[in-house]
Amino acid sequence: DSGVTQTPKHLITATGQRVTLRCSPRSGDLSVYWYQQSLDQGLQFLIQYYNGEERAKGNILERFSAQQFPDLHSELNLSSLELGDSALYFCASSFGQNTGELFFGEGSRLTVL
Amino acid sequence: GESVGLHLPTLSVQEGDNSIINCAYSNSASDYFIWYKQESGKGPQFIIDIRSNMDKRQGQRVTVLLNKTVKHLSLQIAATQPGDSAVYFCAESILSGTYKYIFGTGTRLKVLA
Numbered sequence: 001d002s003g004v005t006q007t008p009k010h011l012i013t014a015t016g017q018r019v020t021l022r023c024s025p026r027s028g029d030l031s032v033y034w035y036q037q038s039l040d041q042g043l044q045f046l047i048q049y050y051n052g053e054e055r056a057k058g059n060i061l062e063r064f065s066a067q068q069f070p071d072l073h074s075e076l077n078l079s080s081l082e083l084g085d086s087a088l089y090f091c092a093s094s095f096g097q098n099t100g101e102l103f104f105g106e107g108s109r110l111t112v113l
Numbered sequence: 114g115e116s117v118g119l120h121l122p123t124l125s126v127q128e129g130d131n132s133i134i135n136c137a138y139s140n141s142a143s144d145y146f147i148w149y150k151q152e153s154g155k156g157p158q159f160i161i162d163i164r165s166n167m168d169k170r171q172g173q174r175v176t177v178l179l180n181k182t183v184k185h186l187s188l189q190i191a192a193t194q195p196g197d198s199a200v201y202f203c204a205e206s207i208l209s210g211t212y213k214y215i216f217g218t219g220t221r222l223k224v225l226a
Contacts, residue, residue: 002156033214042121043157043202043216056213090156101147102214104156 003027006091006105014113018079021108025072025093031055032074033094033102034066038087049074050096081112121200123221132190136203136217141184143205147214148177148188152199160188160201164208190222198224 003026013019025032034046045058049068060066063081068074078085088109092102126132138146144165149157163170163177163186170177176189186203200221204214 002158004156035216042218043204045213045215048213058213092156101159101162102157104149104158106154106156 002103002105004091004093004103004105006089006108008108009106010109010111012111012113013081015081015083017081017112018077019081019110021076021078021089021091021110023074023076023091023093023105025074025091026103029093029095029103030072031094031096032068032072033092034060034074034076035090035092036087037090037107038084043090046076078110081110083112086110086112121219121221123223125223125225126193127225128193128195130193132188132193132197132222134188134190134201134220134222136186136188136220138184138186138203138205138217139215140205140207141181142207143215145206145208146177146179146186147204147206148175148186149202149204149216150197150199151202151219157202193222193224195224195226198222 005024007022030051033048036044046060047066048056052068063079066076088107090107092104147162148160151157161172161177168179174191178187200219202219203217206214
């Protein structure tokens with residue numbers, strides 16, 4: 001158990017809908033990272049937050065947004081969903097901004113029908 | 114968190130043999146590298162890391178080699194066991210930079226009994 005909690009584990013929705021994925025980092029970790037894992041792309045970095053502030057952005061679509069709250073949990077919002085958004089979404093946490101080990105959650109599997 | 118279904122290169126190794134998993138990284142400015150293991154149904158798990166001021170680092174049954182000249186990393190697993198069957202990812206980062214970890218596409222390791 002990495003200590004990172006992600007909910008929901010599985011989510012099935014329709015095209016055009018909006019979903020929110022939630023992540024609770026390990027106790028004491030200030031950084032949260034979001035990754036998308038799909039069949040063709042491997043692990044794609046989406047966005048990173050450190051202590052409530054956005055620190056780095058990757059290949060995150062404009063339809064997607066995220067935030068980190070004062071209690072350090074994070075949410076990833078996916079809107080106007082398309083079939084191609086079906087993927088595993090992972091959250092990872094680390095203590096610092098650029099420290100070594102990332103601790104990953106078990107992922108949220110999103111299926112868009 | 115399963116990665117089953119990813120279209121990945123596969124390495125098949127006999128139990129007890131040594132495994133070598135290779136990774137080419139993209140950014141010559143990257144100065145920090147990590148290997149992750151992802152078992153079926155789980156999120157990626159940290160194995161070993163190495164900074165660019167080193168060319169070799171050893172852990173328990175694992176060794177990471179870094180060749181900065183050709184931007185190449187390898188992960189060596191000694192005496193491969195059935196429990197080593199998983200997908201292995203390398204990740205690169207710039208510690209003083211933008212903090213994002215970029216993952217490679219991964220290699221599936223199959224251990225044959």
